[in-house]
Amino acid sequence: MDNNRTFLSRRDMLAGAGAGIALSTLAPGSARAASVSPFTIVINQSPWFDSFRKTVELYEKETGNKVELDVNPFAGSLEKQRNSVRAAKGQYDLLIMNSGWFAEMYFGGFVEAISDIDPGFKLDPDVYSLGETIYFDPVKKTMTKNGKLMSMPISPLIPLLYYRGDLYKEAGLKAPETFAELEANARRFNNPPRMYGIVQRGARGPHTVAYDFYPYLYGFGGSIFKDQSAGDYSVMLNDEKGRAALDYYLRLAREAGHPKTASLDQAEVIQNMVTGKAAHTMIVIAAWSQMDDPAKSAVVDKVEFAPTPHVQGVPTAPGLGHWLGGIARNVPDDRKRAAVEFLRWFQTKDAQVAAAKFGAIPINAAAYRDPISQERQFRWMKPLAESLPHAVNIYQFPEASEVIAILELGLNRAVAGEITSVDALNTMADQIETVMAKYNYNTGKLPPLR
Structure with missing residues (x-):
């Protein structure tokens, strides 16, 4: 067997498909986000960026918190992240990291564990772990659920x-x-x-x-x-x-x-x-x-x-071409906490249903267990469900x-x-x-x- 293949855990497998809570029907207070300082996300321009931007705008509307998006070409985003995490004081708080370089950020110690910033943070059990790549054991240098929660899935792309x-x-x-x-x-x-x-x-x-x-x-x-x-x-x-x-x-x-x-x-x-x-x-x-x-x-x-x-x-x-959101270690604590608050909101079913409506690929399996999977526009959900368990972490x-x-x-x-x-x-x-x-x-x- 080719052990380069990274199979998703059982909770990662999509059971059924999509969730359809219209934006206007999000439950009052569903965001449950505290008031926090403004923070900055550095991100690449891509086919899924527009849906992410709309999701961030929803977060701002729902919570009153402010987010700045620093948008770049693919290579430009990586260069900015590398420069920022190596500076004495980082410019960017939440790093949107591609499958090709997130390991560099983990191994280099440039990303601080979400659980270290907020020990009370709980990962929604329906969030995809994407071959456990959201975890990292800094001692054994392995991506394993036994490690710390280092990032949040942003886009589970294949x-x-x-x-x-x-x-x-x-x-x-x-x-x-x-x-x-x-x-x-x-x-x-x-x-x-x-x-x-x-x-x-x-x-x-x-x-x-x-x-x-x-x-x-x-x-x-x-x-x-x-x-x-x-x-x-x-x-x-x-x-x-x-x-x-x-x-x-x-x-x-x-x-x-x-x-x-x-x-x-x-x-x-x-x-x-x-x-x-x-x-x-x-x-x-x-x-x-x-x-x-x-x-x-x-x-x-x-x-x-x-x-x-x-x-x-x-x-x-x-091949997994997914994107993860990790929080830079070299930024002020108030901005770290602000990034955590955004991720706390972002992982929820309601936020991910809204993101799907905007054109995103949800990171929460609960967003796929709704009758909208039968709607014509979400016909991609079934083949995605069939494919994700076989995705390869290259x-x-x-x-x-x-x-x-x-x-x-x-x-x-x-x-x-x-x-x-x-x-x-x-x-x-x-x-x-x-x-x-x-x-x-x-x-x-x-x-x-x-």
């Missing part, structure tokens, strides 16, 4: 398969479960330039093409490392499963995909889907609301959702950004046709092994592919 349900209905097809089925259907609908069978992300960025490649790599049964949980960081990327995954990714792009895949980032992928130019894409669930937004979409009510495909005998394996060490940078360059070059899949995999594996050895991890590498 990718799903988005596909044109109207075209599938006309053709008498069912949602693809395997990669073979996806490829056959992508080829069937591929009719460029009017429509591409699938549109994939191939651009190099802070965490771009690598993130979109994970469900292919792990869905083929591959892995970057042998067994992170056991401390075995032997690099497995360039095994036969890795080659099958990358060859498949490249074949889809070249034979049933967009001719400029190597230059496409998330915004361009989404744009192709909402303009009716793509029959399929595999993107983060946070983009779901754009599909039915009449101001943005030409395919309103035509896009369906399914778990990411896989090969026979391997489960769906979406990185469990603080130097993940260095590995991600290697993957970004190698994968982009392969998609662009500058190097072969074999050259890309061998080069990336060599460089990743060098990084892990530099930091004294138990590592190694496979013989190069031929």
